[in-house]
Amino acid sequence: MLHTVSEWLWWERMWLPEKVSWSDLEDSEGRVYAKACHLYxxxxxxxxxxxxxYLFERYLATPLADLWGVRDRVRLTAETNPVLEKHFCSQARVLSQADLRSICKKTSWPERKVQVWFKRRRxxxxxxxxxxxxxASWRCVFYLFAFVAGVLALYDKPWLYNLKEVWAGFPKQSMLPSQYYYYLLEMGFYLSLLLSLTFDVKRKDFKEQVTHHIATLTLLSFSWISNYIRIGTLVMACHDSAxxxxxxxxxxxxxxxxxxxxxMFVVFTALFTLTRLVIFxxxxxxxxxxxxxxEFAPFFGYYFFNVMLLVLQILHLYWAVLIARMLLKLIFNKLEGDDRSDEEEDDSDSPKERNNKLSHINGSGARGRGANGH
Structure with missing residues (x-):
């Protein structure tokens, strides 16, 4: 049974053009080809x-945050209430009007107090x-490092300047060491993002981000096995730049x-538009x-690879809408933070609490500016 599954999975017509077999991609005459086992x-x-x-965030990013006075907002803790906690954890974090009235009856709390409790709990x-x-510091440093690696791997390659060279001799294209390490670095990074989903910052486009990471890993894996390495490196460099x-x-x-x-955001918008909506x-x-x-007749891999690229392009269009909204807010001086972020809510129950929080924040900011000269 496993043998049958293996034969179906590695059916040559799925991965390779006609008249090309896996035996044609065995290392010989100084040529080294990409293999599925490399992906491990x-x-x-x-x-x-x-x-x-972990080491970067603890020993570099955290001291930099201290130097620049980056501090968390003061948060008011939600008081202990088993009824509200059960509803928050098992049913909904945002109350409907019907749920609000029901909880008020169970706890004998006024609506305002229940609403404030849920804001604090969120x-x-x-x-x-x-x-x-x-x-953000970690991702910025990684993307910079990856983009430099991509430039070093591509700057002297003819397919960077003439895209028809991408398919010259395909699929019998020898793998270069620079391509191997570039792929390994990018695949390791996107796999690490999937492994760290549980403790990373969750944004409003969380599902789209997961779809993007899975599509990227699928594309990288498929392009590696099918020897679409040249176009794969171009796609990665195109994404990292913005x-x-x-x-x-x-x-x-x-x-x-x-x-x-x-x-930087304005420059990013221009570069995103150029790379993701024009070049890509x-x-x-x-x-x-x-x-x-x-060069060859279309086969399953040809269609699959292009469909996955179109999935990425659809995500690019979705993010382009978010970026355009943020740019408009910036132009009209209404941009506060990241539209993709789940921003904190004002959880103060009274003007006195709001004034106390504001005084604490202003005091922290003053201490930070005094220490750092900003």
Missing amino acids: AALPCALCLLLVR NQERPGLRKRFCE DILLEGAKVFNYAKWQRTANT PFWLIHCTWVYPLE
Whole structure:
């Protein structure tokens, strides 16, 4: 049974063009080809990146947050109430009007008090500003490192300047060491993002992010096994270039360097539009959709790879809408934070509590500015 499943899974017509077999991609005459077994290295790479991330956030990002005065907001703790806690954990975190009236009857609390309790309880579940700062710092540094690695792996390759060279001699294209390590780095990173989902900052586009990570890993795995490595490296470099600026803008936004953050966001918007809405669909997808037909007849892998690229492009369009909304808010001076973030709610029950929180925040900010000169 396992043998039958294996034969079906590695059916050559699924992965390779006609008249090409796995035996044609065996190492010989100085040529080294990508193999499925190479992908196993992505897991230890992902675990190593999680360790590097932990060390980076603890020993580099956290001291930087202290230096720049990045502090968590003061949160008021929700008082102990078993009835509300049970409803919050097992039913809903946001109350409907019917649920609100029902809970008020069970607890004899006024509606305002119940609403404030749920706001405080939701705030307790949200990650603090320092956590967001550390996470954005890590991603910014990684994307910068990955983009530099991609440039080094591609700058002297003919297919960077002539996309038809992507398919020259396909699929009998020898794997280069730079391509192997670049793929391993990217696959390890996206796998580490999936492994860290439970403790990473969850944003409003959480489901779209998970879809993106899974689609990316599927694309990278399939392109590796089918020897679509050349186009794979181009796609990765295209994505990393804009992500550096996005995460950098977040870092400076959390640090209250608003002018720097806004400038980086505007540049990011322009680069995102160029790479994800112009180069990716009209150059790279065109390269995978049109040029291969000049070399071989379409097969399952051809359709599968292009469909997955289209899934990524749909996500790009979704994020382009969010970015456009944020840019409009920035233009009209109404941008506060990240539209994708689940921002904290005002959980103060009285003007006195609001004034106390404001005084505490202002005092912390003054101490931070005095210590750091900002």
